[in-house]
Amino acid sequence: TAGSRRPMKLPAPSVLAADFANLAQETQMLNESAAAWIHIDVMDGVFVPNISFGFPVLEAIAKHTTKFLDCHLMIEKPERYISQFAASGANMITVHAEACPHLHRTIQQIKAEGCLAGVALNPGTPVSVLEDVIGDLDLALIMSVNPGFGGQKFIPNAIQKTKRLAEMAKQVGNTTLKIEIDGGVTMANASDLYQAGADVLVAGSFVFASNDPKATIAELFSVAN
Ligand code: DX5
Numbered sequence: 194t195a196g197s198r199r200p201m202k203l204p205a206p207s208v209l210a211a212d213f214a215n216l217a218q219e220t221q222m223l224n225e226s227a228a229a230w231i232h233i234d235v236m237d238g239v240f241v242p243n244i245s246f247g248f249p250v251l252e253a254i255a256k257h258t259t260k261f262l263d264c265h266l267m268i269e270k271p272e273r274y275i276s277q278f279a280a281s282g283a284n285m286i287t288v289h290a291e292a293c294p295h296l297h298r299t300i301q302q303i304k305a306e307g308c309l310a311g312v313a314l315n316p317g318t319p320v321s322v323l324e325d326v327i328g329d330l331d332l333a334l335i336m337s338v339n340p341g342f343g344g345q346k347f348i349p350n351a352i353q354k355t356k357r358l359a360e361m362a363k364q365v366g367n368t369t370l371k372i373e374i375d376g377g378v379t380m381a382n383a384s385d386l387y388q389a390g391a392d393v394l395v396a397g398s399f400v401f402a403s404n405d406p407k408a409t410i411a412e413l414f415s416v417a418n
Pocket residue numbers: 207209210232234265338339340341342343344345375376377378395396397398399
């Protein structure tokens with residue numbers, strides 16, 4: 194199946210749903226958890242109708258963790274800030290296709306900074322937008338909610354998009370591409386998403402609003418591989 198094409202599947206808790214007044218403890222909890230990645234949601238109030246946080250928060254988290262920092266930039270013209278995200282501790286930088294007229298150039302810019310490069314697609318954007326860059330990508334992010342807020346309802350069409358993207362990656366021979374799904378992920382859809390070919394499942398409110406976030410991360414990890 195498409196899902197067996199790459200071995201390492203994992204959950205990526207999103208700190209967007211964390212308690213920002215207790216960021217050190219939240220980061221410590223993630224350090225002790227089964228999550229290898231931490232998802233960082235940056236919103237500019239222009240590309241999306243909400244503002245989250247920027248460099249100081251990323252730097253604070255980077256200082257307290259050795260986990261892989263997966264930065265999702267929901268910002269207009271992200272090319273203006275790539276080097277600053279890299280300097281602030283980002284390991285993966287994902288930009289939105291809809292925010293980048295010179296997408297190919299922006300991907301090369303991310304790689305030149307020594308980071309892995311990802312491109313995200315809104316629910317209304319077809320996977321075909323990635324046709325001419327998919328060979329260059331380390332990650333493709335399929336939004337399963339309209340970006341801007343945590344705690345929204347999962348849009349099931351993301352499962353079909355995951356399958357199409359896995360097929361596209363196979364066709365161009367990108368065997369290391371990671372497919373990440375973001376928004377509304379819970380135990381109700383995690384297995385289906387992994388089986389469709391997803392490698393990384395972002396989970397914000399499902400993890401941080403649970404009684405035992407570490408146990409919830411472990412639960413998401415248990416259906417991954
Ligand atoms: C949404 C963000 C997501 C968000 C997911 O715009 O990109 O990463 O944190 O939150 P949940 O898991 O609550 O949908």
